[in-house]
Amino acid sequence: MNFASDNAAPIVPEILAAIERANEGFALAYGNDQWTRALERRMSEVFERDVAMFLVATGTAANALAVAHCSQPWSSVLCFAEAHLATDEAGAPEFYGGGLKLALLPGANGKLAPDTVKVALGKGRGVPHSVIPGVLSLSQSTELGTVYRTDQVRALAEVAHKGGLLVHLDGARLGNAIAALGCTPAEATWKAGVDVLSFGATKCGALEAEAVVFFDPKRAEGMPSRRKRAGQLISKQRFMAAQFDAFLHDGLWLKLARHSNAAAARLAKRLPEAGLRSVWPVEANEVFVVLPSTADARLRAAGATYGSWSSDFLPADTAAAHGDKLVRLVTSFATTDADLEKFVGIARET
C-alpha cells in the first residue's frame, strides 16, 4: 500500500532493459553519444516539431533551469501557490534564477484561471521598484491531481503571452495528463502555447530521466552552459537518453500513465465504501482525501504510506473535523488492485 509518491515505484522493466542494452563498449560522455542523438530525434517526432532538449538529473533541476532560462533575476514567475516549484524545491527556482521571485496565485482545484493571471499582471508599483512578471508556470497534471483542458492552457497562455511572459509547463506527470486528455503531446504543449517544458520520466517509471524541452530551439541559447555550471550535465548521458527513449518508444509512457490514472480512478470510486470521498476531481493519478484520525492510525499501522497535504486550498464545503488530516494518495504504474482493495478495506473498518 505505497501511495507516498509515484517515485517510490521501481524501474519499469522496459526501461531497465534499455539501460542494459546501452551498456555496450565505449561512448563519449556528456551527451556526445548515439543514444542522445536518437532521443533528440524521438522527442522531435513525439512533439511533431524540432525541439531543443536538455537532459538533467531531477525534476527540480528541470523546473529551476527552465524558469531561470526564461527570465531575468528581476523577474517574477507566476504559479499556483502550491506548485511543486513553490513549495517542494527548497528555493531552487530562486537559486537558479539569480534571486527571482515566485508570485503565488490562488486557484480552484489546483488550476489557475486566466483572470487570476490578469489581475496578477496588473499589480505592483512598476519598474524599477517591482519585479517584472516573466514566466507563467503551470503544472500538468496539477499538484492537486487535476488536469487543465487544452483550451484552458491556451487561454492562460494567451494572457501570459499578451503580457510578455513565456509559458512553462511542469510536466513531471505530463503522461498522466495526456492520457487523461486523450490529445497528442503537441496539442498538450506548444499547440496550446507552452514555450518550455519540464518533461519527467522518473515519476512514471524511469530510474532517472528528466528533460527541459524548448519548443523553439532558439530559446535554448546559453542553456548548455547554464546546465553544465549547475552540475546537471550528466557524464554517462547515454544511459539517461536510453531510458527516456524507451519511455517514449511505442507509447510506453502513455500506457504506464493510463495504468496509474485508472488505479486512481478506481480508488476514488471505492472511497465512499469507507465513508470517504476525494476532495478534488480525480483526473490523473492522485487522490486527496480527508482522513479521520482513527482511519489514519489504522492505515499507518498496516504499513500504508502516504503524505499529508496543506489544507490551505481545501474547498469551503469540505468539513474537516478536529484531528482529521488531508492526505494525498498517489498511484503509479506499479499500483495493484490488491493495494487499492486493502487500503479501502482498512479505511472502512469500524
Added chain:
Amino acid sequence: MNFASDNAAPIVPEILAAIERANEGFALAYGNDQWTRALERRMSEVFERDVAMFLVATGTAANALAVAHCSQPWSSVLCFAEAHLATDEAGAPEFYGGGLKLALLPGANGKLAPDTVKVALGKGRGVPHSVIPGVLSLSQSTELGTVYRTDQVRALAEVAHKGGLLVHLDGARLGNAIAALGCTPAEATWKAGVDVLSFGATKCGALEAEAVVFFDPKRAEGMPSRRKRAGQLISKQRFMAAQFDAFLHDGLWLKLARHSNAAAARLAKRLPEAGLRSVWPVEANEVFVVLPSTADARLRAAGATYGSWSSDFLPADTAAAHGDKLVRLVTSFATTDADLEKFVGIARET
C-alpha cells in the same frame, strides 16, 4: 503640496551644515576616519549598548544586507505582504540573500499578529523540501502608517525567537515610530527583541545616510566583506557619518519626526472637511485615503504629488466606488500647514 514621499524633501539645514564641517582636509576613505568613529560612539549611546554599525547607500541595501546576513540562501523571511522589502525593492532581498524566499503574510493595519507568524512557522513539507524560516522582518513605522506598540514587537519577537528566527526591523522611519511611542530607542528595538535594524536617516532629512545596526556585534562577523562586495562601502564615508551624527545629535531626528507626525495627524483630522477619512489609524507620517476620481483630478491639476496604493488590504468596511483610488500622503519635516490647508481645500471643492 508634495506628499509623494518623505524622500522628496530636501536636506535638513543641520545635516547639510555637518557635511560642510566635515569637508576639511584629508581623511582616509572607507570608514577609516574620525567621523565614523564618532558616529559609532553616538549609536552606542543612543541605543544604550555596544552595537556594530554599517553605513550603506540606500534603505533597500540596508534591508537586503540585513536579512541576507541573518539567514541562509534556503531561508525564508517572514514579512507583511506589502512590506517595502517585498514590494518596492525589485527583489533585492532575494539577490543579496542568494535566492532566499519572502513569505508574505497578511496583517490588519499593516501589522503582523503573533498568531499569523505562528501559523506560518507551522507550514511546509519540512526540510529539505521546504525553505526554513530564518528571519521575521517588521517595519516600524509600518508601510500603512501605523506603529507597533513595543509590547506587540516583543510578542512577535518571542514567537520568532522560539522558532529559531532572528528579528529584523526596517526602520526607514524609525524616528516617526519612536516619536509616536514616546519610548527610548533601546525600548523600541533590542529591548523588544529586535536583533538587527535598518536605520534610515535619508527619508527623515539626510542627503543620504542609512545604516545596518546589529545589537549583538558578534552577529556582524563577515559583514564588512558582504557590504564591500555589494558595492555598499562608501568611499568618502566621513560625509555620511557626519550626516548621521548630526541627525542623532541632540535629538534632532525625533524633533523632525514629531514635526512630520504632527503634520500627518493634522491632515487626517481635517480630511472629513472634504468628506474623506484616513483608511488606517494615522500613527506616524503617512495618511491613506480613498480619493474620488474628481478630487484626484483636481489635486493633480493643482500640482499635488502623491502615489496610489494597492487596495489588497483595504478594510472590508471601506467602500470604494468605481474610479476611486487609494492614495498615500506622506508628510515630512518640510511639510507646512499651508500645504495641508491647500490640499484639503482643493479636495473639498465641489
Added chain:
Amino acid sequence: MNFASDNAAPIVPEILAAIERANEGFALAYGNDQWTRALERRMSEVFERDVAMFLVATGTAANALAVAHCSQPWSSVLCFAEAHLATDEAGAPEFYGGGLKLALLPGANGKLAPDTVKVALGKGRGVPHSVIPGVLSLSQSTELGTVYRTDQVRALAEVAHKGGLLVHLDGARLGNAIAALGCTPAEATWKAGVDVLSFGATKCGALEAEAVVFFDPKRAEGMPSRRKRAGQLISKQRFMAAQFDAFLHDGLWLKLARHSNAAAARLAKRLPEAGLRSVWPVEANEVFVVLPSTADARLRAAGATYGSWSSDFLPADTAAAHGDKLVRLVTSFATTDADLEKFVGIARET
C-alpha cells in the same frame, strides 16, 4: 582505442547487477530507503569513522556543493590552475558559492606545494577589499595524472588549517590514487587533513554515483537544503546508493583502479617504442604525451579518441615542435591490452 576519458567506459557488471537487485518493490524517495542507510554504514566503515554523506548527480555538483558549503560568497578557493574545478565546470563553484573566487595557483606535475599556498595566503589588500581564502582544494589523483603522497597532503593541509582554511579533495579518481599509494582510504583523506571529499564512482565504473563526504558530520549542517535547492537530491536514490555500495563492496573500487592504473603504466612504458614519452610521471590512470601532428592524424584516422590539453604547464624541457599537440590518454577498467597495443602500433608507424 577510447582514451577520451574514463567516463566513456560502460557500467561495471557488478554495479549494474546492484541496480537490478534494488529494483524490487516500493521504496521511499529522496534517500529515505534502506540502500542509502546501508551505504552510509559502508562509507563509515571504509573511512573508519562516522561521516556525513550526500549523494549527487555529477562530480561537478559534488565539487561545487563541497566548496560552497565550506566557504562564504566572499571566500576564495585555492586550487591548481588546471584543476577540474577551475577549467572544466563552467563556473559551477562560483554559481553554487554565491560568487566566490577561485585563486589559480601554479604547481609542478599538477601538484601544489605548501610554499605556493603560503604565498597565496599572504596576498591581497586585506578585508574588506580582498576576498578571504576559505578552502584549499586538491585533486587526487591530480588532473595531470600524478598522485600526492599522503605526507604531501598532510603538509598542505597543515598550511591550510593554520590559515583558517578547510581542505577539500576532489576525488573523482580517488580510487586510482589510493590504489597507487597502497594506503587506506582514511590515511588518504581525513588522517591527512582532508575535511570534505568529492567521492566519485562514475568515472570508475558506475552508471552515475557521486558523493560529498564530510569527515566531521557537524560541518554538514544545512547541506540537505543546499543539495535539494541545487536540484541534486535524487528522487529514486536507492539506485544510486546501490551502485555506490556495490562499488565499495569487497574492494571492487580498488580492483578497478588497479586495472586502469596498470593499463596507464603499461601504455607509458611502451610509448618510447613510438618515440614518445609521458610528459608527467604516470602515477594513476592518465598519460600525457606530446603527439606529432602526423601521429595524431594517423591515430584519429584509425578511430582513436582522446582529448588535447593545455600546454600552460608543459615542463621547460619538453620541446614541442610546431604542430605538435599535448594530448591526454585516460585508461579505465575497460581498457584492454589490445587497445594499448593498437595505439602504440599506430603511433609508431613511419
Added chain:
Amino acid sequence: MNFASDNAAPIVPEILAAIERANEGFALAYGNDQWTRALERRMSEVFERDVAMFLVATGTAANALAVAHCSQPWSSVLCFAEAHLATDEAGAPEFYGGGLKLALLPGANGKLAPDTVKVALGKGRGVPHSVIPGVLSLSQSTELGTVYRTDQVRALAEVAHKGGLLVHLDGARLGNAIAALGCTPAEATWKAGVDVLSFGATKCGALEAEAVVFFDPKRAEGMPSRRKRAGQLISKQRFMAAQFDAFLHDGLWLKLARHSNAAAARLAKRLPEAGLRSVWPVEANEVFVVLPSTADARLRAAGATYGSWSSDFLPADTAAAHGDKLVRLVTSFATTDADLEKFVGIARET
C-alpha cells in the same frame, strides 16, 4: 602628506556649492528630478552622442553592474591581474554577475596587450565545459598610473569585438587619462571602441557620484531593475546628479585632473633627489616607488600616508633590497607643492 588615495581628499568647493544649490524645495526621488535630466543632457554633450546613464553609489558598484550587465553568469571578464575589479572589490563582479569568472591577464606597465587578449580568447576546453569570454575590462588611467593611448584602446577593442566581447572601461580616473591624452571624452571612449564606462567623480573631487554609461542606450535594457535590486538606486538622486553636473560643467573635471597629474609628475621628477625613481611611467596621478625601510619608517613617523602595493608585476630590472617596499603615492586636486616638498625632503634624509 596624504598620498593614500585621491578619495582621501575633500569635496571640491564647486561641487559642494552645487549640492547646496540643489537643496531647494521638494523633488521626486529616484531620479525623477530636473537635476538628473540636466545631467543626462550634459553627459550626452560631453560624449557627443546619446548615452544611457545610471548613477550609483560607488565605483565598485559601477564596475560590477557594468560587467554583470554585459555578460552572462557563465561569462568570463578579461582584465589585468591587478585591476581594481579583480583585487579590490571583494568579489563584487562575481556577486553582481551571478558567479561569473574573472580571467586575470598579465600586462607590462599595467596595460594589456592585444596579443595577450588573443591568447586568452583561444584558451579553454570549449562550451559547455569552459566559461565564455564576455567582456574585456580595461582601466583608464590604469591601476599602475599609466595611460592607454587611444590607438591602444582601439586595438584591444578590435580584438575583443572580433571575439564577440564587449569592452568595459573602468574610468574611476578617466579625467586623469583624458587630461594626459589631450583627446576628447568621445575619442577616449566610444570612438576607441568602449561599449560601457564606469565613470567616477568621487576620486576626483565629488562627495559621492559614480555612473555607469552605456554608449549604445539599447544595451541598457533591464538596467533600471538591475540597479534597483542592487540597492544602488539613490533615493535623493538630485544631489548626486547635481554633483556630477558641476564636475562636468565648464571642464572642471579636466582642470582638477590636470592639477593632480601635474603634482604626480613633479613628484616623480623630484624622487631622484632622494635616490628614488618611479617604477612605472608616471602618466596620470599615481607614482609607484620602491621605498627602503628606513625612508618608509621616517615618512610614516612624519605622518605621511600611502599604501603598499603588490610586487607581482615589478619589472625585472627593479631590484628591491630585503625590507624594501613597493608603495603607491596618489596625488589629488588637493595635493600641494608643500606636500611634495616635504615628502621628498623626508625621503632624502640620511
